[in-house]
Amino acid sequence: MTSTEPATGRVAPALTTSGFLRAPFAPATYHGVAQVVVGWLWALTAGLPVMIVVVTAAALVPVLGLGLLVLPPALALARAFGGAERARLAAQTGAVVPAPARRRPGGPHRVTRLWAASSDPVGWRATAYAVVALLLTSVYLAFVVAMAAGAVGGVVLAARFLLGGGDAGPLATAAGTLLLLVAVVVALWLAACCAQAGTLTIVRLARTLLGPSAAAQARAAQALAESEARVAESAAAAATERADVLSETRAAALEAADTERRRIERDLHDGAQQRLVALGVTLGTARRVAEREPAAAVDALEQAHGEVKETLAELRDLVRGIHPAVLSDRGLDAALSALAARSPVPVRVEASGLEAAGTTAQAAAYFVVAEALTNVAKHAGASVAHVRAAVVPEGAAGSGPVLRVEVTDDGRGGAGTAPGGGLAGLRGRVAALDGTFDLTSPADAGTRLTVELPCAS
Numbered sequence: 001m002t003s004t005e006p007a008t009g010r011v012a013p014a015l016t017t018s019g020f021l022r023a024p025f026a027p028a029t030y031h032g033v034a035q036v037v038v039g040w041l042w043a044l045t046a047g048l049p050v051m052i053v054v055v056t057a058a059a060l061v062p063v064l065g066l067g068l069l070v071l072p073p074a075l076a077l078a079r080a081f082g083g084a085e086r087a088r089l090a091a092q093t094g095a096v097v098p099a100p101a102r103r104r105p106g107g108p109h110r111v112t113r114l115w116a117a118s119s120d121p122v123g124w125r126a127t128a129y130a131v132v133a134l135l136l137t138s139v140y141l142a143f144v145v146a147m148a149a150g151a152v153g154g155v156v157l158a159a160r161f162l163l164g165g166g167d168a169g170p171l172a173t174a175a176g177t178l179l180l181l182v183a184v185v186v187a188l189w190l191a192a193c194c195a196q197a198g199t200l201t202i203v204r205l206a207r208t209l210l211g212p213s214a215a216a217q218a219r220a221a222q223a224l225a226e227s228e229a230r231v232a233e234s235a236a237a238a239a240t241e242r243a244d245v246l247s248e249t250r251a252a253a254l255e256a257a258d259t260e261r262r263r264i265e266r267d268l269h270d271g272a273q274q275r276l277v278a279l280g281v282t283l284g285t286a287r288r289v290a291e292r293e294p295a296a297a298v299d300a301l302e303q304a305h306g307e308v309k310e311t312l313a314e315l316r317d318l319v320r321g322i323h324p325a326v327l328s329d330r331g332l333d334a335a336l337s338a339l340a341a342r343s344p345v346p347v348r349v350e351a352s353g354l355e356a357a358g359t360t361a362q363a364a365a366y367f368v369v370a371e372a373l374t375n376v377a378k379h380a381g382a383s384v385a386h387v388r389a390a391v392v393p394e395g396a397a398g399s400g401p402v403l404r405v406e407v408t409d410d411g412r413g414g415a416g417t418a419p420g421g422g423l424a425g426l427r428g429r430v431a432a433l434d435g436t437f438d439l440t441s442p443a444d445a446g447t448r449l450t451v452e453l454p455c456a457s
Contacts, residue, residue: 012196023192032195040137047130075123082126140198147191154184380411
């Protein structure tokens with residue numbers, strides 16, 4: 001038993017309704033008998049001398065204060081006895097008795113420290129335990145031995161009735177034998193119950209006198225309650241802060257999605273839609289003049305063919321901005337290499353282990369790198385850029401495996417996440433995935449953008 005509260009069902013099952021009938025055969029009975037015997041011997045050979053030493057030292061206190069010199073080591077001996085008794089009970093019964101906190105004697109004067117050591121409550125309670133435990137184990141042991149001896153005697157007498165008969169006749173012999181057998185059974189049950197009850201009594205006595213005092217337990221419970229309250233307050237504050245962050249990132253994600261939708265709508269309206277309208281006009285012209293002016297029709301068809309190619313190019317760029325095909329077909333590593341190949345600024349790419357990241361995290365990382373390289377080309381004035389992407393076991397926030405992306409350049413620096421800008425949109429996209437976004441861009445010292453995205457995203 002490892003709980004700090006003695007369980008009656010484990011130490012003394014005979015005292016429960018379900019364990020009473022099995023008392024003579026329960027392992028707890030044999031453990032109880034062993035505990036009573038060993039406990040009595042230990043209390044007699046160790047507890048009694050400790051009690052004598054402490055009482056003698058206390059009696060010497062009025063004699064010129066000699067007891068103040070002898071009593072502290074005597075109480076230290078009592079504390080050692082209490083520690084050994086707690087260990088014995090844990091070994092024999094499994095009941096763990098917590099050790100009490102020892103009061104450290106203090107004070108500016110030696111006499112004050114001696115008096116404090118002489119009034120150590122832990123030592124005095126251990127001494128009281130030695131006295132009471134010796135009395136209780138003696139009583140329980142005597143009762144168990146008496147009941148066991150009575151049971152053995154009853155069996156012997158019953159055997160004599162059965163084997164030797166008697167002058168009272170066969171009916172009296174049978175009645176006497178039956179009564180003796182009933183007495184034997186009762187004696188066995190009483191001995192078993194007494195052994196288990198003795199163990200339970202000693203364990204509870206040890207918890208009372210050898211464990212922490214009621215005041216210490218109350219202080220510990222109060223400290224635990226205060227600690228749990230602080231933890232709960234911290235968790236509530238973290239939950240509130242997390243809710244605020246989620247509200248902000250949700251609003252930012254919605255705003256970014258709406259901005260992206262308007263961009264796509266504008267690109268379609270100003271680009272592909274206008275070219276398709278022009279294509280329809282050109283094809284209509286070619287159809288009308290095809291019979292009368294074949295040369296003009298050929299020129300119109302050539303122009304229409306050019307419009308078709310331009311429209312397809314714009315649609316490919318538009319689709320790439322929504323979700324690049326290379327990312328779906330060949331993975332993030334190839335997609336980053338494609339971004340580097342299209343960049344007007346030389347870009348070196350280092351990528352490893354990106355397959356462990358989720359598709360959403362990979363897509364977010366792709367757009368982070370795309371926007372960062374666009375800014376490098378447009379605003380940084382850099383001569384070279386460097387992209388590093390890898391899955392790391394633990395992110396800066398300690399939230400498990402993350403996809404870490406870092407984009408650096410040697411440009412003029414001074415970049416910022418202005419509202420409505422591309423980097424601000426990226427920050428919102430990353431925050432919506434519960435990632436981290438860190439931008440370092442001192443003036444004339446280049447720019448470093450580091451993003452961490454949970455792999456499960």
